[in-house]
Amino acid sequence: MGTLYQSPPEPTIQDLKVAIQDSTLIYPSQLETQNKSNIFLSNIDQVLNFHVQTVHFFQANPDFPPEIAVARLKNALEKVMAVPYDFLAGRLKLNHQTGRLEIECNASGAGFVVATTEFSLDEIGDLVYPNPGFMQLIVQGLEKFDDQPLCVFQVTSFKCGGFALGMSTNHVLFDGLSFKIFLENLASQAFDDKPLAIIPCNDRHLLAARSPPQVTFPHPELLKLKLPIGEEDAPPVFDCKQDNLDFKIFSLNPNDISHLKEKAKIGGTKSTTKITGFNVVTAHVWRCKALSCVDENNRDRESMVLYAVDIRPRLKPPLPASYCGNAVLSAYTSAKCWELEDEPFSKVVDMVADGAARMSDEYARSAIDWGEVYKGFPNGEFLISSWWRLGFDEVVYPWGKPRYSCPVVYHRKDIILLFPDIGGASSNGVNVLVALPSKEMEKFQTLFHKYLT
Template sequence: MAIIPPNPDMQDLKVTFQESTLVFPLHQTNKRSLFLSNIDQMLNYNIPTVYFFAANPDHPPHLAAARLKLAVQRVLVHYDFMAGRLKLNPDTTRLEIDCNSAGAGFVLASSDFSLHQIGNLVHPNLGFRHLAVQTLDNVDSDNQPLFILQVTSFKCGGLAIGLCVNHILLDGMSAKGFNQNLASQAFDDEPLAVVPCFDRRLMTARSPPRPAFNHPEFFMPDLALLSGPPVFDCKREELEYRVFQLSPSHIKLLKEMAESETRISSLSVVVALVWKCKALSKQEGGKERVSTLLNVIDLRPRLQPPLPPTYCGNALLVAYASATCEDIERLEFREMVKMVAEGPARVTDDYARSAIDWLEINKGLPCGEYMVSSWLRLGFEEVVFPWGKALHSGPVISHRKDICWVFPTDDGINALVSLPSPEMDRFEACFRNFFAPESDRADV
């Protein structure tokens, strides 16, 4: 078990920006409006990620950048919506994507450092935000791209690929397919690695909508105060960042503590631990406060008939678990794991269709104290570019204190946590206490 704070000496990577431009599909695409599902509608925020690559003498950074620029142009022919712009349909008050070939972003930069000088790439480094910019300074605010790719070269000949993607465009599984296709187009004369399914109407609400379940995982905003779809966001404040690493032996211990006769996933025990630490780190509301965990799950295999595995869009839902902080403090760990596991088990085809219909009527947003999003099965680290696989890939830290990203390490699991300082101190103390001998545990 390890807790990795930011590296204070490496938060300024001395990045120089050399090119910032729009790139367009290599061939003309048809102008159209892309329907967005109710789940797409509520995910209007950026997800920046970064991928680090070791130096490859056959593919120095300037040649890799040229290949990537052409690869973006090629892939946009197929993913035309990623070169489009969001627009509000005044008749339906729904967001759509105007597939108008307005362009994606392409940024070229360099750092004064070598990768080995930066050190452990798993560190939640504030400087990494300069490796995946979220806007183009030379583009008007009303024409900002929904997708930006940045290539940053390092003194050692290594490079980083930063991707900033509006979540409306892709969920995790869609992003995996997109990355595979982007990599394939960086080779010469390669077909797409994955044939995506772009029919987002597979996730449309029924007509008329007929929700059959209560959906406490969502709340209903005051639509009278909104001019368009509500935005899922959180207050911006000063945060601290930690990566909590769990080795295979720690995960094995967590599973033993779960004491289940049925198979328990590694994710379930990690999520249960994260939930416990988060619930007990927040003191407002006292022990009577109800803490609700939201666990992001893939709907593709849960719908009937199942969605194509290559469905491109947001085919996800949040499964919930709720308990008072008093209960969370006293419950056996196995009870918390059981509650976490019951959430996804609840999401059948009927439940998912009901949720989509509920969102059609209420224009709701996720309602919970903390959301956990797992990247464990996405395989971003397995994507092969002409210059090889990434040394490390993962999310870039952001202002989202309400989301914990879980991603793989070489032989274990990482949890990226972002919290205000007092909460982070209590979260870390709870995490350490959990693995400490009972005689050494302190009050949190």
């Protein structure tokens, strides 16, 4: 139960020998985006000024060779940037009067790169296994542009006729759910005569802080900043260098997840607890991670895990499901390490479920107002970042669905990544990417299998 994901038997090709053919900026198909007012960014958006990178692999389709797909994608981007996503062609600016970041809708363009590789899609190996070579499939270092586009696209064609679409997008633009909607709209505009799949809701004032701010809850999951918003870098990187970390992928198949759900019933979960796949996997991973660095001398240590909660349906009134922007806050739960070791699994699942249930309308508004007053980042022992059910590989393009869609993985001790297997949400299994110092990894692996029995 719960297998250690094995890398491909052959050595993974890490140098994909990518050659850039063209690098340019593309612009909205209409000029009406100019002279628009700046886009307000909520306090959730404000702290997410860093790029998120994803790669979407497509198999060869004789009706859509890469050069045709490139033309279709360029045209689709020009169309979506004309009206519904005009801010994609904008630039991030600091409003010195308010001290807040804004998006200036100035039609300065998005980056678009066309590249080739000497390999076929099948030759680059297992797409699920995080290959450092995939970094070559996205634009690295935006300094090649005079100013920094908020999004850059790279289409890399393989010699088999397949291709990879690499996207680097500033997190202020989208959370995972709104990025999925963007992909659906982009795909729709790559067809000849399709309307937008979903009209995005671009009113980010819906998540503005109250005036005056009302911080009605303590927020131990948030850490105050000393620097004004707009002057800080991306969220603090854990002080453990990647070279000092081992990384492994642990695969949970549907039977493993069902087993965890049954295990959660032993000892009795609370009647209000939802025994979901996410809750049991999060509880299992939290337990293993917290105890991987525990001995008899520090069992009283407090462990706090953070995990994202979509607040769209939790607000009153609810946000539109198509809200475009970041509408996700960090839920948290914490416990002494001895509790995680000694209490039944059902209690750990209760704690995870309670952490999510805490995210009511008032709690979310309090967290947003806290950002207005203190300006800070989420803060915990580690974050579980779930790409498990976002469904990027369910999006239908003219040339078909992606064979696989994934984040470009970087290894950090303070982030544990949940991502799907090939087949996406329909596979119902999940892969857990963990990066830890070697001794902690050995213990994590032992605990991961122990608590699955």
